[in-house]
Amino acid sequence: MAAALSDLKVIELGEMVSAPYCGKLLADMGADVIKIERPRVGDRSRTRGPFPKDEVHPEKSGLFLYLNTNKRGVTLDVGRSEGFEIFEKLVAGADILIHNVTPPDMDRIGLSYERLARLNPNLIMTSVLPFGLSGPYRDFRAAELTLWCAGGACVLNGGGAEHPELPPLKTFGHQAGYQGGVHAATATMAAAFGRLRGESGQHVEVSVQESIASQLEMTFEFWPYMGQIATRLGQKPLQPIETMKCKDGYIYLCCIEEHQWRAFVEIMGNPEWANEAIFADRLLRGLNWDALKVFLEEWVGAQTVLDLYRKAQARRVPFAPVSTMGDLLSSENLKARGFFVDITQPLAGTHKYPGAPLKYGATPWEIRLPAPTLGQHNREIFGQRLGMSAAQMDELNRRGII
């Protein structure tokens, strides 16, 4: 099987999650991705961990190792004019540049599509930016948490009506970064496909805030359609759709259709309380959730997660375990599908990582290279691709440019 994107040469000037995840999606499908990092310090995700045995080490950070598979790595200070010139040489020979340099820094170092397109008119340049390249928030400072909030996702989660005093709650990890990255990868591939069909290169600008605002379920439309505000404080109209404690962990109850509730009642052995008029339909169960919850907590609390999950699924009731990391790693289903992959990087060792987001029938998703060590491919790329001599590279290295 031939890799789908093996003819694409990509330069990634990316930090943390958004641009690197975009680069990873392309690299894992075969693109030749060269990642540029700052000399000496590297990508900030090298400091984030998790680290094997908690030993903080720039070559052992799990987040970096995950996000940068299949890339070759060079170090280059693009903030200095000599560094920028070398960067331009790399971009001149590339199909795609992916970056998440913020607009104020783009201005400062002189990074613009117009400038690079003069060297390479066929270039696709993808800018993954917190708020895009225009508008009053263009130069706003941003972080994962502030973007998850600015996009409208965070307000939907939290302690609910019972705990209005608790703040809206961030979803784990770097979800704003991931969504910026995958939306950017989609737009980038569209531009690459267009180019394959005769269009020229172009600038693709992706706003992380807009990527999040695009996926708020039905909640955004409550304002334009009904003049209402959807927040974490709303009472759920239907029940049970809730996390609940079992003997050995948590399960997610999910009875959306009436037949699912009836099947659940049978699984519980048709207790008398289930016939009460106040639980007669899903809306009533929502209204009388406080009462229903007490009965359910007692019964569910005596079950084990896997047993209840299997019994529910056997009757087509869409319960799910609240999976712990251990549950995921030991899942028979994920094992049978070969989801997790072993990746060996010489310094960090061998560990299991999340694998392919989709299984392609004809074009492989595969790990060919572990994430690069800092500057690992400097000699290969600067020497072979740009024709620098060893002496030139030593000099640039001494001056901190590479």
Add this chain to the structure above:
Amino acid sequence: MGKPPLSGIRVADFTWVWAGPYCTLQLAYLGAEVIRIETQTRPCVTRMLPPWPDGKFDGVNKSGYFNQYNQGKKSLALNFKHPEAQEAAWRLIKQSDVVINNFAVGVMEKLGFSYDEVRKVKPDIIMVSLSGYGDTGPYREYVAYGPAQVPLSGLSALTGYKGWPPMHSGFSYADPNAGIHGAFAVLTALYHRHKTGEGQYIDMSQWECAMDLLAEGILEYTMNAREPERIGNRDPQMAPHGVFKCLDLPEKINDLTIDQWVAIVCADDPEWGRLAHAIGRPELANDARFKTLAARQANEDELEAIITAWTSKRDVAQVVAALQAAGVAASACADCKYLAEDPHLNARKYFVELNHPEVGVRKHCGIPWRMSGTPCEVKAPAPQLGQHTDSVMSGLLGYSAREIAALRKKGALD
């Protein structure tokens, strides 16, 4: 200016609910002709769900939920109880580049549209299935609903206030995540097909696709055999790092008080110093309790109380403006009203406001990217159920007016 990147690409869209429609929405944004295959007997779930302009269900074309995620698509209404409807779908598939569904495993086969059958009539088809658990494996027939995919993926176990049980993400986040990864996959497969002439089948498990977003949690386990602790809005490397109370909205909305919050992050000591000045407490910049990250983390409850004392007396937009002016990362924790009125999103013309025949002009979220050479735009609002049945049948599928009338009479076009 070039044409939209997917102009001339046709998608036979069997998707429903959210994950699949979010996938084909991206393709419509990029200029593909997306034709939804729908039915009156079992309309898309989101056509039946709120929000509705009149506050109650009043027909299958008025849901803001459906109208958001089906912008720019066409609707062809077929009733597969009739073999003639099947024949019409085959004519569509033969002229399509991509076939997408997010049914449970086995449903497409039951409808007669298995990949093996489809590739017989269209060998280079790209066929995508976005199911909850994937096409293979012992759980392949398990039922998956959007809200349950978040806890299943492991995200819930990682999300929550410190010391609390696992929490949700607040919306069915695994659905759009599956949809957008599906769109990326379609583009990758189109790229490959254009070079080689080869189509392919793509199998997605929404569960697996969501796990690609939590490598940090998974690696904590595979590297150190530990379950990560839930830490709320805090961060191991930054403090303050939280969501803070502001003044409530001055007006009530539907008799409800609407609370407002702001997210504030200081990535390092100088940023903390700037925040301390901005909130009128410059002496705290070098206070031993807060001077270093370690100190701020050791005293984080106190730190958050000090910030809350300042934010809670102010309007959220004021707080954001003051902190951004001081060089501190701060954004409103935007709700739908805040987003709809956001001066930035409006200045960027992010929202789509087209006239829909049944709901009029409403704001919908738009395209999160701009392409300089091949601009993308939403050309039409979401389709009414069956709105394009006649035009697609008579145009693309080559039925005569008489044939269409006969099929309609039989109930094959529903």
